[in-house]
Amino acid sequence: MRRTDLAEQTDEPVLEARGISKRFPGVLALDGVSLALRPGEVHALVGENGAGKSTLIKVFTGVYRPDEGRLLYKGEPASFGTPMEAQRAGISTIYQEVNLVPMMSVARNLLLGREPRGRFGVIDTAAMYEEAERVLAGYGVETDVRRPLRTLGVGAQQMVALARAVSVDARVVIMDEPTSSLEPREVETLFGVIRRLRDSGIAVMYVSHRLDELYAVCDQVTVLRDGRLAHTGPLAELDRLKLISLMLGRDLDEVRSGGMTRFSRDRSSENRQGDGTRTPVVEARGLTRKHVLDGVNVSVEPGEVVGLGGLLGAGRTETAKAIVGALPLDGGQVLVAGMPLRGGSTAAAIKAGVSLLPEDRKAEGIIPTLSVRENIALAALPSLGRAGVVSEAKIDRVVEIFMRRLRIKAASPHQLVSELSGGNQQKVLLARWLAVRPKALLLDEPTRGIDVGAKAEVQALIDELAQEGLGVLLISSDLEELVEGADRILVLREGAVVGELSGDEVTEEKIMATIAEQSDG
C-alpha cells in the first residue's frame, strides 16, 4: 500500500505532517492529521468550513505551532516560527485575498526585497521593470508593470502573487482557493502554470471547492472533516459523489438513518408545501453580479423553510446578502410580499420585513463593546421608545422575553456580548431580529461553530418560527440540518441555481448528486 516502499529519491515527501493536533479554546481544530506532499504532485486539500483546512495550512506555513505531532520538511523535523521562516525555507503560500500591496506598482510588488541594484546600491528601476516584464510573461500577464497593482484584474494580481511566491525558490506552493475570482481564461492560464510547476518538481497544495478544477489539475486528494483526516489518496480513484460524501461527512449508506437534528415538523402538513398560489413573502428574481451570482431566482412563502445547498463559494451567502441589499448587484430584483424593494439598502429591507443573520458573527453581527441587552435591542430601537428617547422599560421587556424564549445564558442582560459563548452570541443575534418582528429571516449558517446544545435549540426555534408563519431561508453546510430543516432546497453551484428539490427529493443523496453533476463549462 505504502508507496514509499519502492520509492526513489524523488518520491520522498517534501513536506509531511504526522499526527498533527491543534487545539483552540473549546475547539479541537486538528485531530491527529497526517498528510504527505511529494515533489511534482498537485495535491488537493478539501473539506467544508471548519474542517481544519486553514488551520492545517497555517501549521505548514508557521502561523501556528502544532500542539501534538510532527512536521517534516525535506525529511528533517521542521518548526517554523513565522510565515517568513517558512517562506525562506521554501514554502510559499498564495492566499485567497491577494496578499500584496495594492498601491505599489506591479514590478515593485513582484520584486520587493530582491530589486536589481545599480550603482551605489541603488535600485535600478529600468532593470527592475525589465525583469518584472520577463517574469510575468511566463505567467500570461502582459501589462505595464509600472501600474499600481490594484488597477489590475484580480486574476492578474493572483498571477503576480504566484510569480512572487515561486520566484523565491519555492519547493512547496500552497494555494488557498486561487480561482475564486478568476475568469475561465485566467483559470486555464493558472492551470498551465501549475502543471509547469509540477513538472519542474515543485509540490503544489491546491485548496478549492470547485470539483471540476480538482479533477482537471490535481493528482492526489486529502479530505478533512471536523478536524480529522477523512481520506487521502489518488484523486482518480474517487468519483465525484464519493468525494462529496467524504467532504460533507455523510457515508452514502448512512444517509437515510439520520434524525439527529431537532427539526420535528411534519413536512406533509398542508401549509408546509409551497403550492404556488400564495404570494411569496420574499422573492428574488435574476440576481446577478459579475463572478458571484448568475441569475439566481429564490422565493420563500410564509411558513416555508427554503434551504440553500451547495459547496462553499457557490454563492449562497452572496444570495442572502443581495436579497437584503448588502451586496451591490449588476442586475435583478427583490420583492417583499409582492412589492419591489427599492434603493438596495439594508434599512429598506429590514423595514419591509426581511432580515439577515450573517455568517460572520464577529465581523458583521455583534457589537462587541455593547451589552447583551443593547445588542438585542439594536435593530428594534426606533420602535422601543417615543420621539427618539428609548423606553428602558420596553427594552427590558423585549430583552427579557427573548432571553427567556431563546434561553440566552448570560450573567445578566448587562454583560458584554463579547464575553458570551458562540452559541449564546448567535441567540442574541436571533433575538435582535425577532425583536423587529420580521416577515422573513435569512439565516446564514445559523448553527456553525456553536455547541451541540445551542445547535439543537436554534434548530427547534427555526421550526417554531416557521410554524408561526415566518418565511425562512436557511443556508447550511450541514446536509442533515438542511434536509431535516427545509421544505424545499435550491442547490447552487458557481453562482447559479442548478437544481430545486422538493417533497421526497429532499434527501442528502439528492443534494450531493445535484452538486456533483458535471457543469457544462
Place this chain on the structure above:
Amino acid sequence: MNREQVSRLIQQHGAVMVLALLVVVGSLAFDSFATAGNAASVVVSSSFLAIIAIGMTFVIISGGIDLSVGSLFVLGGVLAAYGSQYGLLVALLLPLAVCGVVGLLQGLVIARTGMAPFIVTLAGLLGVRGLMLAISDEGATTYLVEDPAFAALGQGGILGLTWPVYITALLALLAMVLLQRTGFGQNVYAIGGNEQAAALMGVPVARTKVYVYVMSGLLAGLAGALNAARLSSGVTILGIGLELDAIAAVVIGGTLLTGGAGGITGSVAGVLLLGVIQSLINQVGNLTSAFQQVVSGAFLALVVVAQRLLSKAQRLT
C-alpha cells in the same frame, strides 16, 4: 490615455500642476509677483517647512502621523542657539541628537506597543514643548546665536538664495532616492499599503517604523536649528502648530493619509503652494494674512475630496 491614467497623473502630480498654474496666473496678474526677489523670499521662507514635510512624508506614507514635529522644531531651535556658544558643530549636533532620540522613543513605543501614532506623538508634542520650556526658563530666556559660522549657515548663501534652501533641495533629492530607489523606501510604501502583507513579504515592519520616526525627528530638529541660525536666536514661540501645516502640505502634495502612496516632489510642491498662496494674497494688498488660511483650508478640503473621487475612479477600472 484612459481615465485611470489621467486620474493617476492628477493624483501624483496635481500639486505641481496647480503650483505651475498659480505661478503663471500670479505673474500675469501682478507685476511685482514674478520678480527674483519675491521668488527668493517665497523659497527661503518655505524651506524650513519643506524640511519638516520631507520627514512627515515618510511617516504618512508608512501609515502613521507625527504631531510632535512642531514642538521638535522649536526645541531644535532653542538647543541650537544654546549650543552655538560651543561652536558650529555643537549647535548642529545637539538639536539633532535630542530630536533624534525623541523620534526614536516615539518610534519604539509605536512599533512595540501598537499604540496609535496619533496619540503617541500627541504626547510627544506636549512632552517636547514642556522640555523646551524647561530649558528656556519657561520661555523667558531666548538664547542668542553666539557662533558667527552658525549664523552664516542660516543667513549666508549664493545666487540670492540662503544656504537652508540648498540644504533643503539636497535633502529632498536624497529623500527621493531613499524613497524610490532603496529597499528601505520600498519597505515604507509596503507597510503603509498593507502592513500584514508587508510582514509576509519579509519587510522588517517594526524596524522600518522606528527609522521613519527617527528621521522625522531629526529633520524637524534640523529645520529648527537652521531657523535659529537664520533668526540668530532660539525663538520659543514660533513653530507652534507647524505640524498641521506640514501635514496639510503633504496631503495637498498627493500623499494619502491612509498611507502607501505619495512622494517627496508632491510634498515640496505642497509647501511651495502654501507659500505662493500667501505671496499672492500679499500681492492683492488689502487682504489680511488670515485670508491665506481660508484659501489653504479650502484648498486642502478640495484636495481630499478630489483624492477620494480619483481613487474611486481608479478602482472602477
Place this chain on the structure above:
Amino acid sequence: MAELTSRGSARVAVLKPQVYAWVQDYGVYAAVLVLLLFNVLFTPHFLDASNFRTQLVQVTPVVIVSLGMALVIGTQGIDLSVGSVMALAAALTVLYLGYGWLPAVLVAVIGGAVVGAAGGALVAYVGVQPIVATLALLVGIRGLANVLVPQLVEFRNPGLIALGSSSVAGIPVIVIIAAALTVIVLFVVRRTTFGRQVVAIGGNRSASELSGLPVKRVLLTVYVISGLLAALAGVLATARLQASDPTSLGLFIELSAITAVVVGGTPLTGGRIRVLSTVMGALLMQLLSATLIKHNLPQSWTQMVQAVIILAAVYATRKRGTR
C-alpha cells in the same frame, strides 16, 4: 519549558486585564480624588470658594468641547476643528451683537453647526478620513474667523457680559451651563435611540449597517453636535473675556479635549462613550496644572506630566478597546 512559560504568562494574563479594566473604569476618578486630597492637605487656600470658582470657570470651555469630542471619538472619528469653530463663534457673536446678544449667540451657534455639518458630510458621505477633513476646517475656519474680525474687539453689551460674569447662588452661570450640557449629552448617550446608534456604529460599523442603522446620517449628526458645542464654548469664553479674540481663542483646545476624552478612558477605537469620565478627565488636567502652579512648579512640568498621563491612559485602555 514551554508549559512553564505558558502557565506563568497565563497567571499574568489573569491579573493584568483586571488591573487595566479597573484603571480604565475608575482611574480618572481615583486620580482626581488623590489630587484633591493632596491639595486639601498641602495647598494653602485651596478650599476657598473663589479659588474653586476660578478653576471651574477656566476649565468650562474644555469640558464643553470635550463632550462633543467624546461623541465623535465614540464613532472612531476625531474632530480637530473645534478650536477654530470657537474662534468663528467669537467672531460671529461680536459681528451680530448689534441685533441683540441673543440673536448674535444664535447666529454663532448655527455657524458652528454648519461647520460641523461640513466636516460630517466629508466624513460620512465623501468618505474622507476624519482627521484630514477636520484638519482642513481647522485651517480654513480659523482664517475665516480672522478675516471676519481681524483683531481683538471689546464689547459692552450688558446681556453678553452678564452671561459671562454673573453667578446664581454663588455658582457662575457659565459653569451651570456646562453642567447642564453635560447632563444633556449624558441623556443623549444613555437614553436616546441616537445615542445607542452612535455607540453601535463606533463598535462595529458593518454590523450596524446590516442592522439597518442610518449610519451616514448618524455620523453627520455627531459632527454637527460637536460643532454646535464648540460654538457654544466659544460664545461663553467670549462672554467671559468681554472681548472677541478670533486670533487666539480656542487655540489647541482640540488637543486638550482629546486628552480629556482619552484620559477619561474612552478608547480611540470607538464603541464606548464615557461622558462623566470625560468631564473628569478635563477636571483632572485642570487640577493638575493648578496644583503644579500653586506649588511653584513651572508650566513645563505640567506639559510633561500631561504627556505621561496620556500615554498611560491609552496604554491602559489599549487592550480592552479592541475587544
